[in-house]
Amino acid sequence: MKIAIDGPAGAGKSTISKAAAKKLGFIYIDTGAMYRAVGLAAVRQGIDTTDTEGVTSILDDIEISISYDESGQQIFLNGENVSAHIRLPEISVAASNVAVIPAVRLKLVELQRELAAHNDVLMDGRDIGTYVLPDAEVKIFLTASVEERAMRRYRELVEKGIQADFDEVKADMEYRDKNDSEREFAPLKPAEDSIILDNTDLSLEQSVDKICEIAEARKAEKQ
Ligand code: DC
Numbered sequence: 001m002k003i004a005i006d007g008p009a010g011a012g013k014s015t016i017s018k019a020a021a022k023k024l025g026f027i028y029i030d031t032g033a034m035y036r037a038v039g040l041a042a043v044r045q046g047i048d049t050t051d052t053e054g055v056t057s058i059l060d061d062i063e064i065s066i067s068y069d070e071s072g073q074q075i076f077l078n079g080e081n082v083s084a085h086i087r088l089p090e091i092s093v094a095a096s097n098v099a100v101i102p103a104v105r106l107k108l109v110e111l112q113r114e115l116a117a118h119n120d121v122l123m124d125g126r127d128i129g130t131y132v133l134p135d136a137e138v139k140i141f142l143t144a145s146v147e148e149r150a151m152r153r154y155r156e157l158v159e160k161g162i163q164a165d166f167d168e169v170k171a172d173m174e175y176r177d178k179n180d181s182e183r184e185f186a187p188l189k190p191a192e193d194s195i196i197l198d199n200t201d202l203s204l205e206q207s208v209d210k211i212c213e214i215a216e217a218r219k220a221e222k223q
Pocket of ligand 1: 010036092095099127176
């Protein structure tokens with residue numbers, strides 16, 4: 001069984017998806033981490049992440065893989081565990097920029113589909129229900145107001161000891177919303193058969209419970 005969870009930045013996708021996957025006994029795949037790793041590779045090589053040709057030229061030398069340990073999914077860039085390096089605000093923007101480039105998407109979508117072919121997965125991202133796994137049995141579009149999403153991300157950064165400014169966090173989020181939704185190839189949008197879940201006023205536990213309820217109901221229907 002496949003569960004697709006899409007939505008804009010800061011809707012709580014990763015935290016909620018990780019918890020829901022654990023509860024359901026599914027493997028959680030965070031596809032945003034893959035775009036972040038490509039963004040990080042470009043930034044490290046001094047390539048402008050909006051330069052399609054420049055980014056495309058390094059793709060053959062980039063190998064992305066994932067593994068799991070007690071803290072969850074770990075992401076590797078050419079064998080190096082870069083999980084701790086990909087969460088900085090500048091890498092969020094770099095990820096959103098490289099994600100516009102079709103060659104980047106095709107490379108990562110191949111890996112995502114390969115992982116889903118062999119496991120029961122709960123995969124989160126922007127285009128999982130619409131493009132990566134169009135046959136997913138459960139599709140959820142998780143969203144919240146931009147103020148709430150920016151506030152959540154701001155708190156997360158502060159808790160990690162990363163210096164942040166709320167207005168800047170909100171501006172980055174608005175930039176990413178626009179960039180992710182308006183790109184031509186596999187933009188962020190709810191799949192026609194998705195359930196929209198606005199969690200502005202829901203707690204983390206309530207969102208997780210809601211997703212598990214939907215998944216359990218679908219599973220029962222299938223049996
Ligand atoms: O979910 P996230 O914030 O870690 O994702 C980082 C960026 O990667 C996001 O701004 C857009 C891009 N992305 C994408 O285009 N498609 C996905 N399936 C996942 C992420």
